[in-house]
Amino acid sequence: MDKVYIARAEPQGAAREIADALALAIHEHRLAPGTKLGEDDLAEIYGVSRTVVRAALQRLAHDRLVDLKRNRGAFVAQPSVREAREVFEARALVEPRTAHSAADRATPADIAALQQHIDAEHAATSEGNAGRALYLSGLFHLEIARIADQSTIEAFLSQLVARSSLIIVLYWQRRNALCESHAHHALLDAFAEADGDRAEVLMKHHLVDLLTSLDLRNAPQPAGSLKEALGR
Amino acid sequence: MDKVYIARAEPQGAAREIADALALAIHEHRLAPGTKLGEDDLAEIYGVSRTVVRAALQRLAHDRLVDLKRNRGAFVAQPSVREAREVFEARALVEPRTAHSAADRATPADIAALQQHIDAEHAATSEGNAGRALYLSGLFHLEIARIADQSTIEAFLSQLVARSSLIIVLYWQRRNALCESHAHHALLDAFAEADGDRAEVLMKHHLVDLLTSLDLRNAPQPAGSLKEALGR
DNA sequence: GCACGAGATACTGTATACAATCTTGTCGAC
């Protein structure tokens, strides 16, 4: 259920697989912001040549998940306060309307899929796997875009959700994630009743709630390589 | 004034230059949808190796300006009717609000820059260079996002505007582009008066107008390879 | 003891070479 896009059989198959694996690691906070992603290391880990690793890194750089620095290498991105605000502002701009139209279109199968996502979130939280819970929480939002049948918006949101993961690891304050699943459950109810207006309002509040629970006053204190965090 | 991003001194400099050149050619309709972009050809044209050409093509593929087909090569994208609708729906979702916040923030220098864009559009239209006029028309929209100071949205819009170029070449019916510059002028007025509400409404109507002036009933009749258009 | 600089090292950027796959042209069978 994880590799949703693996079946799309696109070109650069190997590069895409590696990019997805790295993106997942970033999502689940196994790779901290600022971590250096050496080409030789990745090539050895995945058993391919640097050529395909570079393609994967370029893809991630395009999604702003990694920063490419000329002659220095690739690093897991460390979104600035400004970027953090922009990402959530963009989400607040797009997602409420998307939720509205998704609620209008949702079929029983869609509702069931959303319920599964929420269950999986709960399971991950119970296991204490906060990183995975956060990743699944992002998938919930993407699923809504899929239900709205707007693949263009879905692709954009996919980037925003991924970057949100990085932002949360850098700026997150509130430690309990219960509010999260509660908000998602409320959204699901609105979907089940096909109440687009309520879904829109709920989504808007959910995102505002997320943004306000971040501490954007201070510069980030990344857990990544010390040299990167300081010298840059 | 064209290569706005050239100064950003990003990694993959050569690849970016080539990607920008190709994107510009697509914008200005010098490269028709469906055109094959052979790696060897491009490598010879730009005097680099296939390595960097591939990086450029991957970048364009990520922006959905070209389709990459495994073991077949890169082709200028041919957006489907569905994609066309989605792109303009996404623009209609994002741009009005962006225009609103841009109108609230616009400085006299911003207004002057927008005026310059409109003048350049007129000049290109007078010269009969419709492709360039369309490209400049897209830049006008991007400039608004820049004024709104939302670089995340601006990057997204940049993709949408680029894809709009392809869509227009495939589905455009109305031949006179006068309505275009008129709408842009009206927007500029709203900006000059810092009337955010009016700018939002104008932008919304402008995009609806654009969408309705497309003929999305028929399958595209691209100038590219016939096999691509039919068999796929 | 500290600052500065030259050399060494390690890494990325690019080009080239080889392998795999698809397209295309030709030949043969039905």
Added chain:
DNA sequence: GTCGACAAGATTGTATACAGTATCTCGTGC
């Protein structure tokens, strides 16, 4: 005459090799 199969050519996918640049280390001078 048409359809199918096989072979030749062309093009992409991947790996490797080389070149350029930044960083680190160690030595020298102050």
